[in-house]
Amino acid sequence: MNDDLQELGERFSQIADQYDDIHTSDEKPIYNACATRVIEGANPIPDDVVLDLGTGTGLIALALAEDAGVVLGRDISDGMLATAAAKAADNGFENVEFGYGEFHDPNIDEDIDIVVSNFALHHLPDEQKREAIATIGALTPQRFVLGDAMFFGSPTPDEPLFDHGVDAATVGTLVDVLTDEGFVITAVERVHDQVGVLIAEHRGDTPSGTRNAPFDK
Numbered sequence: 775m776n777d778d779l780q781e782l783g784e785r786f787s788q789i790a791d792q793y794d795d796i797h798t799s800d801e802k803p804i805y806n807a808c809a810t811r812v813i814e815g816a817n818p819i820p821d822d823v824v825l826d827l828g829t830g831t832g833l834i835a836l837a838l839a840e841d842a843g844v845v846l847g848r849d850i851s852d853g854m855l856a857t858a859a860a861k862a863a864d865n866g867f868e869n870v871e872f873g874y875g876e877f878h879d880p881n882i883d884e885d886i887d888i889v890v891s892n893f894a895l896h897h898l899p900d901e902q903k904r905e906a907i908a909t910i911g912a913l914t915p916q917r918f919v920l921g922d923a924m925f926f927g928s929p930t931p932d933e934p935l936f937d938h939g940v941d942a943a944t945v946g947t948l949v950d951v952l953t954d955e956g957f958v959i960t961a962v963e964r965v966h967d968q969v970g971v972l973i974a975e976h977r978g979d980t981p982s983g984t985r986n987a988p989f990d991k
């Protein structure tokens with residue numbers, strides 16, 4: 775792990791105890807709207823192996839574990855991972871595994887059906903986002919659901935929603951990169967002018983009809 779990642783991971787470890795209280799509260803309506811759409815968009819079936827990259831305290835991973843076969847949560851922050859694992863144990867989840875993994879090296883041996891990532895990719899500059907999406911593409915998941923800060927309008931908004939630590943890309947850049955890395959975009963959900971959810975299906979997907987459509991319960 776490089777020094778920057780280590781420092782970022784430690785910063786998240788320091789707030790791991792408070793993260794869920796803040797992020798599931800009324801203080802964070804945009805985060806919560808985005809998280810809900812990511813969960814609905816992933817829409818796993820019981821055989822699915824789901825990878826949650828930048829899983830944090832596992833808010834998305836544990837929600838998906840209700841329906842998925844297996845959920846693997848990967849993150850660089852020991853503190854966030856410890857909180858996630860404690861929640862999984864407290865709530866009796868036996869189909870979730872949390873461990874160290876980076877966007878560029880997710881530490882995965884399994885075949886992955888669905889990759890999700892919520893509010894984490896923005897930590898990477900655009901060139902590294904491309905490398906991360908290439909790594910995800912190489913896993914050939916049937917579906918990739920990306921929720922994050924992203925610009926639907928100007929990349930230099932008059933009223934930025936986020937300040938430090940958020941290096942959002944434009945929706946156009948993300949769509950271009952996803953397309954280059956073997957995905958077809960099947961849904962673009964605008965949560966806010968600076969936040970959205972992209973659903974991408976990998977080309978060479980399994981025949982249609984074998985899985986849930988996104989958002990379709």
Ligand SMILES: C[S@@+](CC[C@H](N)C(=O)[O-])C[C@H]1O[C@@H](n2cnc3c(N)ncnc32)[C@H](O)[C@@H]1O
Nearest residue numbers: 786828829830849850851854876877892894897
């Ligand atoms: C804002 S939190 C989001 C957590 C969770 N996805 C959620 O929706 O609540 C961002 C997470 O991304 C993780 N992260 C940042 N850079 C990462 C990287 N390069 N690889 C893996 N995880 C990373 C951080 O450690 C942190 O836990």
